[in-house]
Amino acid sequence: MGLESVMFGKKLKNPMILASGILGMTRASLEAACENGCGAVTAKSLTPEPRKGHDGPNIVEVEGGLLNAMGYPNPGIDAGLKEFGGWKRSEALIISIVGKDKKEFAGLAEKVETARKTLGATAIEAVMSCPHTPGYGTMAGQGTPECVSSITSAIKAKTKLPLIIKLSPSVPGEGKAAKAAEDAGADAINMGNSLGPGMLIDIHRRRPFLGFGVGGMSGPAIKPVVIRCIYDIYDAVEIPIIGTGGVNSGRDAIEMMMAGATWVGAGTTAYYRGAEAFGQICREMEAWMKSNNATKLRDVIGAAHE
Amino acid sequence: MLPMNKIHTNIVKKVSPENYRVKTIEIEHALEEALPGQFLMVWMPGTGERPMSIGNGYPLTISVAKVGKVSDAITSLKPGDMISYRGPLGKPFAVPKDARSVLVVGGGYGVVPLYFLAKRAKENGIGTVAVLGARSARDIIYERQLFAVCNEVFVTTDDGSHGKKGTVMAEAEWLIGSKRFDCVYACGPEMMMRAVAEMCRKHRVPCQVSLERYMKCGVGVCGSCVISGKTVCRDGPVFSGEEALAMDEFGKPHRDATGALHER
Numbered sequence: 001m002g003l004e005s006v007m008f009g010k011k012l013k014n015p016m017i018l019a020s021g022i023l024g025m026t027r028a029s030l031e032a033a034c035e036n037g038c039g040a041v042t043a044k045s046l047t048p049e050p051r052k053g054h055d056g057p058n059i060v061e062v063e064g065g066l067l068n069a070m071g072y073p074n075p076g077i078d079a080g081l082k083e084f085g086g087w088k089r090s091e092a093l094i095i096s097i098v099g100k101d102k103k104e105f106a107g108l109a110e111k112v113e114t115a116r117k118t119l120g121a122t123a124i125e126a127v128m129s130c131p132h133t134p135g136y137g138t139m140a141g142q143g144t145p146e147c148v149s150s151i152t153s154a155i156k157a158k159t160k161l162p163l164i165i166k167l168s169p170s171v172p173g174e175g176k177a178a179k180a181a182e183d184a185g186a187d188a189i190n191m192g193n194s195l196g197p198g199m200l201i202d203i204h205r206r207r208p209f210l211g212f213g214v215g216g217m218s219g220p221a222i223k224p225v226v227i228r229c230i231y232d233i234y235d236a237v238e239i240p241i242i243g244t245g246g247v248n249s250g251r252d253a254i255e256m257m258m259a260g261a262t263w264v265g266a267g268t269t270a271y272y273r274g275a276e277a278f279g280q281i282c283r284e285m286e287a288w289m290k291s292n293n294a295t296k297l298r299d300v301i302g303a304a305h306e
Numbered sequence: 307m308l309p310m311n312k313i314h315t316n317i318v319k320k321v322s323p324e325n326y327r328v329k330t331i332e333i334e335h336a337l338e339e340a341l342p343g344q345f346l347m348v349w350m351p352g353t354g355e356r357p358m359s360i361g362n363g364y365p366l367t368i369s370v371a372k373v374g375k376v377s378d379a380i381t382s383l384k385p386g387d388m389i390s391y392r393g394p395l396g397k398p399f400a401v402p403k404d405a406r407s408v409l410v411v412g413g414g415y416g417v418v419p420l421y422f423l424a425k426r427a428k429e430n431g432i433g434t435v436a437v438l439g440a441r442s443a444r445d446i447i448y449e450r451q452l453f454a455v456c457n458e459v460f461v462t463t464d465d466g467s468h469g470k471k472g473t474v475m476a477e478a479e480w481l482i483g484s485k486r487f488d489c490v491y492a493c494g495p496e497m498m499m500r501a502v503a504e505m506c507r508k509h510r511v512p513c514q515v516s517l518e519r520y521m522k523c524g525v526g527v528c529g530s531c532v533i534s535g536k537t538v539c540r541d542g543p544v545f546s547g548e549e550a551l552a553m554d555e556f557g558k559p560h561r562d563a564t565g566a567l568h569e570r
Contacts, residue, residue, distance in 0.1 A: 023529040023537070025565045028555075032535030044529070044565065052563040056355035057347070059523035060392070061311040070528060075566035083565075204315035205351050205390060271527045275541070 003282055003289075005039060005263060005297060008162040008187065010092050010122045012039035014282045015263040015297060016253070019244050020045050020096040020125065020166075021070060022267030023275065027084055030093065037279020040092035040263065045072055045127055046080040047098055048107060054132075055211035060200055065219020065246070066268050067200055069132040069212035072098060077111050087120030094164065095119070098127045100135045102154035109158035116161060124161045126151065129168030129193035131216045137193070143171030145180035152184035166190040167229075169222065169245060174229045175236035182237045190242040190265065191229045195222040219268040222246045227259045234260025234302055248272055250284020257297065258304040311525060313349070315390040318383050319365060324447040327372045328415060329381045333389055336364035341398035342423035343516055343544040346391040347524040350379040357521045357539070359419040359493075360394060361448075369418045369447065395524050396543050399423050399514055405488035407433045410456075411478050411502050413494020414440050417448045419516060420493050421455070428455045435485070436460065437477045439494075443468035475501055482509050489514065490547075500557035503547035513547030517556075520563055530565070 003014035018024060018033040020042035030041045053073030060067050074080060077097070087093040095112055099105035105126055112124050128148060130137030141147060148165060155163055165181040167174060169192035178189045194216025200209045208214070223246025230243045243261030246268070247253050253264045269277040294300055320332040340363035348368065349355045354376040361367040372381045383389060399419070401408070408427055410420040417438055424434040434455065439462040440446045446468055452459045460477045461469025470477065475498070482490060482505055492502040493516040506513035519531035519538040526540025534553035536542065550556045 022527060023532065025529040025561070026532050026535070028535035029529050029532040029537075035535075050564040050566060053522070055353075056522060057349055057392075058355075059525065059527060060313065061525075066527065068523070068528075070522065073522070073530065073564055075564045079566050202313055202315065202351075202390065204388065207351055209313060209349070211354060268527065271525055275526065275537070 003039075003286060003297065007040060007092050007263065008122055012092060013090065014039040015257070016040075016278050016282050017094070017242060017244075017263050017265045018042055018278065019265040019267035020094075020127065022270060030084065031089070032275065033278065034089055034091040036275050037282050038091060040094060040122070042094040042096050042125060042265070043080065043084045044074050045096040045098040046074050046077045046108065047072055048077055048104055050074065050076040050079065057209055057211055060209050061271070062198075062200055062217070064221025065217055066271060067198055067210065067215040067217055068194065069210045069215035071133050071212060072130070072136065077108055081111065081115045081119065085115060085119045092122035093120060094123045094125050095121045096125045096127060098130065098136055100140060102151045105151050106154040106158050109155040112161065113159040116159070121161060123164050123187070124155070124159060125164040125166055125190060126155055127166040127193065129166050131168065131170055131194055131197040132212055132214055138168050138170055143168050143177055145173070145176045148177045149180040149184045152181045152186050156185040162187040164188040164190050164242065166193060168193050169195050169225050169229045175232045178233040179236045182239050186239060188240045188242060189233055189237060190244055191233055192226050192245050194218045195225055195245070218245065219271075220246045220248050223252060227256060230256060230259040230261050231304065234305060247281065250281050250286075250288050253281055253285050254288055254300055257300045258302070260302045260305065262301055311392055313390055313392055315388055318385055318387045318389050320385055321383060324369055325444055328369055328447050329372075330361065330367060330369045331380065331383060331389065333366040335366045337366040337394060338364060340366065340394040342426055343399035343419050344394035344396050345543065346393035347395060348376075348380060349390040349392070350376050351390070353379045357524060361418045361422055362425065363422070369415065371415050392524060396539055397541065399491055399516070399544050401427065401432065402488050402512065405432050407435070407485070407487050409435050409437070409478070409481055409487045409490045411437045411474050411490065411492040411494070411498075412439070413474060413498045414445060415447060416494030416516070417452070420491060421448050421451050423491060424452060424455045433457045435481060435487070437462070437474045437481065439463065439474035441465065474498065475505075478502060479505055482506065482511060487511055492516070496557045499550070503551050506547050507551065514544050515547060515550050516543045517545060517550065518543065520561060530563070
């Protein structure tokens with residue numbers, strides 16, 4: 001009995017993944033997330049050139065979660081691969097890339113492939129779902145099946161690393177986008193990203209609070225939307241799914257797996273429960289499984305489907 | 307769960323210059339839960355948001371050096387203007403139970419949270435000795451305030467234009483070696499804090515330091531301010547000397563807004 005999982009041939013101590021953009025700016029912080037209980041960690045998303053990100057405020061708490069507009073601050077792909085490379089831990093490392101178009105994605109994938117042997121990464125994740133950065137994700141219309149398909153093919157042509165396509169819960173027709181990714185060679189789907197964009201207006205100052213004006217919603221409030229998306233994608237594709245969005249307890253993670261997720265991503269929980277949240281959620285999952293006679297994750301994954 | 311990380315908007319009560327580029331802003335707000343060592347994320351609409359050490363809880367007070375566009379905007383505030391902020395955020399200084407005497411070592415503008423600590427210490431019957439250092443006489447701030455709450459205040463400047471010529475380290479070493487302190491608190495340039503932490507280790511005195519890193523979310527989520535795997539905004543900014551000395555990035559390189567590493 002236990003939470004052991006396998007990701008593209010690599011054995012994981014549990015299915016809990018640190019979502020990209022959460023605490024993952026440095027190698028030391030990814031290692032800390034492993035110590036705090038994650039079975040896999042996703043590095044901060046990398047772009048071709050360094051980016052400072054949006055002006056602050058970047059994050060604010062709202063009812064049911066956080067609203068954020070970070071704007072992909074990152075040191076760029078070259079410095080990033082140097083920072084995260086040489087990974088030798090038992091937890092899986094996922095390298096996240098984000099580009100403006102298929103050419104940029106292909107260029108990033110090529111750099112990851114060049115570094116692959118010494119990198120130690122288990123997979124590459126391509127993000128097509130950021131809701132608050134001009135030129136990227138949903139703001140660049142990357143969520144359509146056509147776009148997902150062409151970017152997926154372009155990346156697959158450049159790297160042998162297993163490819164995860166990260167989709168948005170905000171674009172209707174998630175199942176079609178996921179199927180397009182699968183048909184183009186994707187090895188897994190990550191559903192999803194922050195929802196929205198949304199906005200918080202400070203009524204005293206009579207203006208939007210976030211520096212960028214709008215931001216992506218994360219946290220418990222978005223979980224029902226993400227659960228429904230995962231449920232639909234599970235019916236649409238054969239490849240495994242990472243469920244990401246609003247998981248804040250072991251029961252939330254079990255629910256996400258029942259919808260169809262093989263692995264569970266989490267991030268905003270670190271706000272509510274601190275950096276130790278990941279391990280705590282795993283212990284809660286184990287306790288739930290024990291009292292509900294589930295001996296392995298296979299008994300739970302997709303259980304909500306007839 | 308954390309309480310809702312509310313955005314406060316209140317009125318600026320008083321603005322007083324501390325020196326040629328630092329102003330102290332007193333706000334019409336008694337932020338009673340604020341503890342020494344914690345900070346605010348001050349939001350200047352249309353400009354940005356920056357972390358600022360709390361210099362007093364009631365009335366809520368910050369001291370801001372004019373060094374960039376957000377701090378320019380804050381130091382341009384006038385009494386009656388609105389000011390918005392999130393907080394108090396971060397882990398405060400811890401004072402050992404039954405402490406009777408503490409030492410604070412401040413470099414430059416690092417003195418601000420140490421003043422708040424010394425003020426609270428006095429209110430709780432704990433004696434404070436302060437060592438305050440800066441480059442030159444014009445960089446010294448909070449000297450008058452410290453005199454009001456400390457038993458003794460020692461001042462040093464690199465050029466000898468005020469107080470004793472030299473750095474805070476000579477004074478601090480002499481004090482730590484000759485007097486009994488229940489804890490030593492340091493805030494200022496990281497190399498200074500490292501030296502204080504090493505000195506305290508040598509003399510077996512507990513020590514706490516307040517670190518600074520480029521910060522964005524302020525609540526332990528985005529990872530912009532991580533130092534050796536710890537977030538300065540939530541795991542810190544206050545760390546014990548031993549915790550800090552165990553960090554391989556303490557007193558060494560730092561990261562900018564992109565997360566790229568730079569040597570100090």
